[in-house]
Amino acid sequence: MTESPATKPANGEVRVKNGLKPERNGLVKSLHRCHERQHKHHCHPDEEEVHAASHHGSLYKRPFIESFEETPMLVAVLTYMGYGILTIFGYLRDFLRQWKIERCHIAREKEEQKDFVPLYQDFENFYTRNLYMRIRDNWNRPICSVPGAKMDLMERASQDYNWTFEYTGRVVPDVINLGSYNYLGFAENTGPCAESAAEVTVKYGVGVASTRQEIGNLDRHEEMEKLVAKFLGVESAMAFGMGFATNSMNMPALAGKGCLILSDELNHASLVLGARLSGSTIRVFKHNNMQSLEKLLKEAIVHGQPRTHRPWKKILIVVEGIYSMEGSIVRLPEVIALKKRYRAYLYLDEAHSIGALGPRGRGVVDYFGLDPCDVDVMMGTFTKSFGAAGGYIAGKRELIEYLRSHSHSAVYATSMSPPVVEQIITSMKCIMGEDGTTIGCDRVRQLAENTVYFRKRLREMGFIIYGNNDSPVVPMMLYMPAKIGAFGREMLKRNIGVVVVGFPATPIIESRARFCISAAHSKDMLDRALSVISEVGDLLQLKYSRHRIQPSSARPFDDNVYEDIDD
């Protein structure tokens, strides 16, 4: 069954089809589901629920299809076994290292400081030492070109099982890039963005050497902020030099002691840090689960603060537009309805969705056709769709005025580099069509097409793909720890760069590969990538899905029927 409107505040009933509790994929659930599934082999159309068809259709203007096919039981068991074996071998090797039978590559503490309290606990790095180290070559791969649709990688080799790398000096050219967050293809070294950034570099230099409040407030900063506000359709905006810090340094200005932050369980580390630094009480609701959120809201208002029972000063709901590891899109219409009903404030982090979603590229608000004024704090980054760096916060004038005088970043951190600012201005104008071309528009459309096409083809091949049909972040499940490394390497052998992630970025058994689709990917590139993924998928037996859809080119995408559960 498709992620559907049954998870609704209004009818207040958790969707428990098959009499199962929707939990995060795990072994227990898999055991349950496995035998229940046998009699209903393929999904029937009546199992699919799409928002438009339901009585909550008023909230959603377009079908909202999100899938999280559950983990097959056999796979789950094998995955746990895999980790078990790795852990046993880890202990064995630690033992050998301790007795100096195996050579120890780990950097050691200075002799004089041997009697200090150890800087790291022994178990702290067990995972790094024994599991991560085996497949370390899949991360931090250095590139030596634009991170565009194709990139050049620096070849590296390891003589000591990934403990150290040597650069061979050779370049692996033209690797298809399915890893960078270059959604709209603005990572370019030619074209109007690069040209105007170059002009600004010549004129301004790259640094600022002061903070916004002292004398690091350039005219370019002011211009960019006006443009961002206009782009988002809000009163005012303020930009910051780092996306991560935008969250972690501004949330403390918005909430404090006596405030409640309701945070999605899969929120980004920066939001978690920001919430923690703010000193507010933090409660976590299940990923994108509106009952869970409503229950917390209701309880919070009814019971007030713990122990004192004073009412909360304010409640801040913190969600992301697109969740970068799940590929899911926030159920924004419902969140807004809840926020209005309970008078909470909404903090929306559009790090991945700004530019990448919506017919006009204005992010998740645009995607659902909502009013940006309903979101109290619009946050996003310039790193991804705009090919620059930094982040912004936008909203009502009072909010921005308050931040301008109270944001940690405005007072203590160096302002943004002028060429980076210029890249943002030019790329944003392009998306808005203010440059007099339709390039931006075309890219937004191209990205949506590429996304739907890529996701559909992967499904047809029988992979388990997570997330929303329209999300350009495409997580493909690998599950087993050995396959994380194998998939990354096999793909690179075939000249395709992908991102693979495992624990702790994901739940322990849900290791995955993540593809980020870009408007810069041509159909040929996507087809080439898809055929390689299919080939490697066969090689590594990754086509886990038991609900493979029949390939058919004529079918519109929202007709695809597949089974899944919600989180």
Place this chain on the structure above:
Amino acid sequence: MASGQQWVLVEMVQAFYEAPAYHLILEGILILWIIRLLFSKTYKLHETYKLTEKEKEDLIEEWQPEPLVPATSKDHPSLNYVVVTGPPSHKIVIDGKECINFASFNFLGLLDNKRVKEKALASLKKYGVGTCGPRGFYGTFDVHLELESRLAKFMKTEEAIIYSYGFATIASAIPAYSKRGDIIFVDEAACFSIQKGLQASRSFIKYFKHNDMEDLERLLKEQELEDQKNPRKARVTRKFIVVEGLYINTADICPLPDLVKLKYKYKVRIFLEESMSFGVLGEHGRGVTEHFGVNIDDIDLISANMENAVASIGGFCCGRSFVIDHQRLSGQGYCFSASLPPMLAAAAIEALNIMEEDPDIFTVLREKSKQIYMDLQGTPGLKLVGVPFAPALHLQLEKSSGCRNSDMQLLRSIVDYCLEKHVVLTLARYLEKEERFLPPPSIRVVVTIEQTEDDIQKAVSCIKEAASALLK
């Protein structure tokens, strides 16, 4: 079997008849008590205030949250920023007026350097602007690797790691090592990003008086006694001293040799934040360690930003690989943030080249700092805070009026007066409610090597004029 059961039943009934009445009553009461215990709820607290749905609805209706942000008054001193048109270098255009810059931390004048710009441009032509990813996911560029190895070489340490934001550097580095239960000894004058790092680490924080080694030793001794009482806990409690090289808030230098002595005496690790001293102090600009001739390996971690002397963006940490490498998986600002745009890294590399080629610039900077320090002595009503070789000094009021706002107003009028005369100074800005120990209001005077003899004389006479005119 059936008859046996019947027999037991008969016996029971008989016993019931034979039993004395008080016995029966007692048993009856006991049975009732057991039933009561069985059916009563274990915790009754909840029951007492269970609300009906209607009451809940009313409560929800009733609740009025505070506004998201308090209203900011239109004339809030830090709401309206001065607007700089054009590059914020030696000559700076503020609100349309060309002035000499005595406010940006562009110590070595590299912001407007032609070579730096050319390298940045070349990098832009090759890589574009953004990196579109964190270091782990195709956001590592060859330029980053080069910058890291160059920084390590420059500082003569084993390894360096770069961050994309200066503020996030030390703020991420501290919580990467110090966790809940660990102890951090911090100087009271520590800058805001250190304070945020401390807060994120959730460790136990002990502040010692600014640059007061006796106070620090007192705290360390206290801790030593504590440790002797509970040696098992002490074996897993990490201890750190966090200090700044040149304090941004007080413009004075930390007594590093004494700190190193204390480090080995009490077995505490030292984290040193060098944003103001990197590229400033020492014969080759390596910072406080070089200034004092302290072996850099004795410092566990050095962090600095590349936004002041280097005049690019970002920050770095350096030290032994044993320490630094840990941040590649545990430094939050490193792992979860997009990497530094390659053109900014390229600019930083070129800045390092210039610093290596011409170490004289550090001497020039120190000479100019000393000169301003001497010249500004005896300004009426103002006292100069800092050490003579610090390039970013503070001018504080000699006599505070007792009210921070009016002090600020007074200092601002001096800044405005100087701006009229085309000399740019700035007030040091703080978040007054957030600072752990709020420094007194002050005017920042920043020295760069681009300032000529004339510029310095002009600025000094401006400040003196303003002070004698406005402070009475």
